[in-house]
Amino acid sequence: MAELAALEDPKIRDVNRKHGDEHAVNLGLLRAVAKRLKTQQELARELWRTDDAAARLLAMLICRPKAFERDELDAMLREARTPKVHDWLVSYVVKKSPHAEQLRLAWSADPDPVVASAGWALTTERVARKPEGLDLDELLDVIEAQMKDAPDRLQWAMNHCLAQIGIDHPSYRVRAIGIGERLGVLKDYPTPPNCTSPFAPIWITEMVRRQQPV
Structure with a gap:
């Protein structure tokens, strides 16, 4: 979380807020962090629980989509109110789920x-x-x-x-x-x-x- 906070750019947040989003981290930098972390399902769950937009986006890049239970995904979707988190959850996680x-x-x-x-x-x-x-x-x-x-x-x-x-x-x-x-x-x-x-x-x-x- 400290690393994500250090990557925040107020200008990115201002642009994203115009589209209803809250994250302030360049997505290219976020993907670089995910590439370094590789797949870590429990860390992904912990990041999701922070309720922080950038952390949730990172969570979806390092999770194992097939490891989530149906009710867990349903709860996550209902918590994902910003467009980017919502879209990534559907595209990167739910679509790959059984x-x-x-x-x-x-x-x-x-x-x-x-x-x-x-x-x-x-x-x-x-x-x-x-x-x-x-x-x-x-x-x-x-x-x-x-x-x-x-x-x-x-x-x-x-x-x-x-x-x-x-x-x-x-x-x-x-x-x-x-x-x-x-x-x-x-x-x-x-x-x-x-x-x-x-x-x-x-x-x-x-x-x-x-x-x-x-």
């Missing part, structure tokens, strides 16, 4: 929109990597009915799922683009030059274009 599918189903139906957004992130992962058994029509029905008025974090996760369906499943592409156009979610999102807009019709079209042989 409990991922159980948690996907439970979280997707959770009344807490931040928890539900994690369920949708796991659903997006399945759409891309293991779509067998998913009802894509039903997913699109839910997105069409709920995404427009969903809170920001949940809306973003549902929009990602919409785009992933359109990108990876040609038979659903026209419908996915149509839903995006009708709802207009993130249509006016400020997108830097050379970056792809998160507006689903543009996102889908651009990613499909990149997949075409030259």
Whole structure:
């Protein structure tokens, strides 16, 4: 913790706070610390318990994802309220857990929109990597009915799922683009030059274009 405190940069904290985050350590430096520590599951648990954002990010870099119990991951997610900690927990830990599918189903139906957004992130992962058994029509029905008025974090996760369906499943592409156009979610999102807009019709079209042989 002393080492992490010494790495803090107030300017990084100020930038991160604009995005709802709290950590003040350059992520490259944080990864260097993780590389030196290697995998240490008990230390990861201790770091998580500090409730410090940088310590929790480090914990996820040195943990063994498959060593966490289902209820432990559920509790961790409900404690992870800042975007970076939440995203890393889902991407670096839960996706690699044998409990991922159980948690996907439970979280997707959770009344807490931040928890539900994690369920949708796991659903997006399945759409891309293991779509067998998913009802894509039903997913699109839910997105069409709920995404427009969903809170920001949940809306973003549902929009990602919409785009992933359109990108990876040609038979659903026209419908996915149509839903995006009708709802207009993130249509006016400020997108830097050379970056792809998160507006689903543009996102889908651009990613499909990149997949075409030259």
